[in-house]
Amino acid sequence: MLQVTGLTTSYGPVKALDSVDITAEDGRITAVLGANGAGKSTLLRSISGLVRPSAGQVLLDGKDLVGLSAEKMSGLGLGHVPEGRGVITELTIEENLRLGSLGRRAGSDPVPLERAYELFPVLGERRTAHAEVLSGGERQMLVIGRALVAAPKVLLLDEPSLGLAPRIVAQIFGIVRDLVEREGLTVVLVEQNARSALSIADTGVVLNLGRVITTRPAAELAEDEGLRHAYLGF
Numbered sequence: 001m002l003q004v005t006g007l008t009t010s011y012g013p014v015k016a017l018d019s020v021d022i023t024a025e026d027g028r029i030t031a032v033l034g035a036n037g038a039g040k041s042t043l044l045r046s047i048s049g050l051v052r053p054s055a056g057q058v059l060l061d062g063k064d065l066v067g068l069s070a071e072k073m074s075g076l077g078l079g080h081v082p083e084g085r086g087v088i089t090e091l092t093i094e095e096n097l098r099l100g101s102l103g104r105r106a107g108s109d110p111v112p113l114e115r116a117y118e119l120f121p122v123l124g125e126r127r128t129a130h131a132e133v134l135s136g137g138e139r140q141m142l143v144i145g146r147a148l149v150a151a152p153k154v155l156l157l158d159e160p161s162l163g164l165a166p167r168i169v170a171q172i173f174g175i176v177r178d179l180v181e182r183e184g185l186t187v188v189l190v191e192q193n194a195r196s197a198l199s200i201a202d203t204g205v206v207l208n209l210g211r212v213i214t215t216r217p218a219a220e221l222a223e224d225e226g227l228r229h230a231y232l233g234f
């Protein structure tokens, strides 16, 4: 279980996160929703150590991660797929995937690259091609695949749907949901596409201006017209 309490992060004078509490239960998808600038990416970056929070705790199975390097966190089972699909276009698909195994969780069995190809057959078909040939959706699959070969317990996904056609979003979200159900993966899914995110999430957290507005079961949130109109854009 990932338990975030009182997390506060500033960029100079801008307080991007203000005492945020979030719990991501094991084997569940927790969607973090909210408008542009709500602090969603900052939350994930603060959890995974890419930015340093000024206060608060991030407990993974009871161990405080704050202050550890991103590499160390990966070794403890925290995977982060940042916004923007950081594939290395000069490397092949297979080489990109292999990079993921460098951050493998300590004590976990090596995850064969075939695992990523099973989940995303399109990657397997083109494993020796340079990643630059991939479409946006395929790049998203590659970065998720790369995170999975590190055998994470908790996967932080930042805006995986950005710029993708609804059909591709549905495909990727379906695979994420399957991983959670079949393998007990724990996911924190940051999305502006609240409608799609809530369709696969168990719990929804609404952020606004760096603060948690509400935390509710996803189905309940999807039905709350007032909240949807005020914060979720649908």
Ligand code: ATP
Pocket (backbone or CB within 6 Å): 011, 014, 015, 016, 034, 035, 036, 037, 038, 039, 040, 041, 042, 043, 192
């Ligand atoms: P988006 O979907 O646009 O990424 P978000 O909800 O993820 O939005 P953040 O990117 O976390 O929001 O931004 C939260 C606030 O912090 C915003 O006011 C933003 O302008 C500010 N911010 C984010 N990154 C930086 C940075 N590197 N330097 C200064 N301010 C930043």
